[in-house]
Every structure is written in structure tokens, then in C-alpha cells.
Amino acid sequence: MIEKSQLKNSKQDLDADDSLKVSKARVSAISGNAVLVEGDATPGSSGSAVVDTSGNAVGIVFQIRKVGKNENDICLLDALMTDFESIRFSYCPSLGPTVVSSKIIFETLRLWGIKL
């Protein structure tokens, strides 16, 4: 496992092949197993590791949502994404990834018999 002492100044490892990226983000809401994060993501980000400042994985990116001014406002993209910029979503100012909490991942892995 990665030790905290190892977790310094790794920026030289990033973006070596112009594709691996790191995005700073903030956990803004938790609803059941879903964690809303204020940060950036694109479809290629699906499956990205979300780690805390100690280096532990706290989730995995699975969806992109808009976040409302009220933290409880979650603006799901329309299935066809045609109303992405419509008035319906205009009150949702920021775009952020939705993350599956590591808590449910941890529990499910035990059910599947996968030992870590």
C-alpha cells in the first residue's frame, strides 16, 4: 500500500503521456451511495480514482451531473443531453462528477467474496 511519506511531489509523474490528469475537487453532497463532487470531468473520466488528501480512495467517478446552488439540487443531464444548456438547467451553475462512495464499494466487495 502507498505510505503517506511516499506521497509527495509526484507531479513529474503526471501527464507523462498527455492524458493522465489530476483534478482538485471538493465533496459537496452525499446522497445514499452517490457523492457529489465539485470539480471537472469528461466522459473519459469515468472510472477515475477519487482520493483524499491522505491518499486513500474514497470513491470512483461514474457520472457527470450539474450541481445546483442548493447542495440538494442535483440536475441530472437529460438522457439525450439535448437540453443540456436549456432553461431547465440554468439554475445549476456548476458541473461536477458524481462518485460512488468507497463505503458501498467496500461492503459490496465482501459480498462478492473479493478480499483486499
Next chain:
Amino acid sequence: MKILFAMTLLLSLQSFGTQSKSNFSGFYDPKDVVNLPLKDVSNTVFKLVILKGAGMFGTAYSIHENILLTNVHNINRCLLDYGMADTGYDGSKGPLLCKSLSLIDGKGNELTTVELLGSNSRHNKDDKDFAVIKVNGLKAIPISLSPNGPQIGSSVFAIGFPSTTFRSPQKLNDKMIVLINLINIVFDIENKIKSLNQNSTSQDLFTTWMTDGFQKLQPLVKWNEFLSGSILGREWNPLITWQTEESLVYRKICLIISSTLKQILMALFR
């Protein structure tokens, strides 16, 4: 009406592509990220090649030696191969080989033999969109999985491979421009045919219109593939057959264009 509907749809999608480009940009420059809590992410986070040749990628990361975590729609092709897209996989039959999936590590090396160990349903309603895969012989540095999950307000880092997929906003936008050009030409031909019915147009002028229209279409449509049912050529197939929201849009647009073009051709030869 169909053409107008399709144009409206395309224009709104073009708007989406342009807008989303600005919204999606802004990944922090690595130089701004200090004290990143991973020493060697190239041995921890991997690019998942979803379907070879399709240009679609996702991300997977190591949680234990050769075991990686990813999300369900990245491995959906594997689930489809085993008829498990709706049910997911609980691991009861042992590791399942995912022939359509491979991995690229942070140094650009390709790794194969991806096996599915467990997955939730593609369409689960419980926000449990994750899957566990195994790559034999992988020497990954695992990230310790927190049993408690994140806390509201805490700072986190997302580490992955954004903007590399076929569905990236720029590529989506590029494809939309091609589609808009295509539908504009079809629209033009259809309008001229309609005016032909109402006015007494000379055969020479009609021939000129049609020749001009089909010359414009020539670089955009692969006719042999069009006649066999694929309007935009083989390179579109991965996207069109993929089970994503975007592919639904493309399929609808392609059906509209295809239907209109066939109506034009039928009108020409009747």
C-alpha cells in the same frame, strides 16, 4: 418536417458541443497540484480501452495488486458478451474473460487479459455503478480503499484520463458539424425536388441540381455502406452500436437522414 426537426435537433446538439467544450475544460494543470497523495500514478491508474479501434476510453485504478476498480459502463461490452448487462455479475462463476477490453498503463504499455470479477447492473438505480476487474501479471501500486467513504466539504483529487474518449466534446462537435453539413445538403436537394413539382423546371436544370447535390454528398456518405444500411461509414459503427445516451441521438439522426435520402432516391427513380 422531418428535416426541420432533425436540423433543430442538430443545431441544439451543436450548441451542446460548443458549450460543453468550455464547461468540460479546466482540468487543473498538474503544476498546480502539490503534495499529490500518490507517488507513482502511472502504476496505479490505468486507461481502459473499452473497444479496440473505437477510440473509447475510460479509467480504472488499482485497489489490490492485480485487481482494479472501474465503473460499470466502462465494462458494459463485457457484460453484454455474457448477457449480464441487466443483472450484473456476482462473481459466482469465477473470473470472466473480457475479450473487448484492454488496459494501457501510464507509460503507454498495453496490458491484456482483462477479467471481470464482479459488477453491478448497468442500469442499477442505487448509484452503485462500479465493477471489479483483474489483470493477470499486473504490477500495480494499489490505493487503499477507505471503508468510510468521503466527508462533505473535504478536499479530494480525481485522477483519470479525461478528454480522450471518442465521446469527448471536441470530437462530438466535429461529428456534429459533419452531420449538419450532410443534412443541409439533403435539405437542399429535397427543397429543389419540391420546387420541381410545383414549377415547370427544365430537365437540364434538374440534372444540374442533382449532380451538384450528390457531388457534395459524395465525401460524406459511403454509398456502398449506405445501401447496406449504414449511412455514415464504418468508423461510426462503434459509437452507433454503443449503448450510450449519445449513441441514441446519433441513431435517431442517422435514421432521419437515411429515411429522407431514400425518399429522395425513390422520387428520382419512380
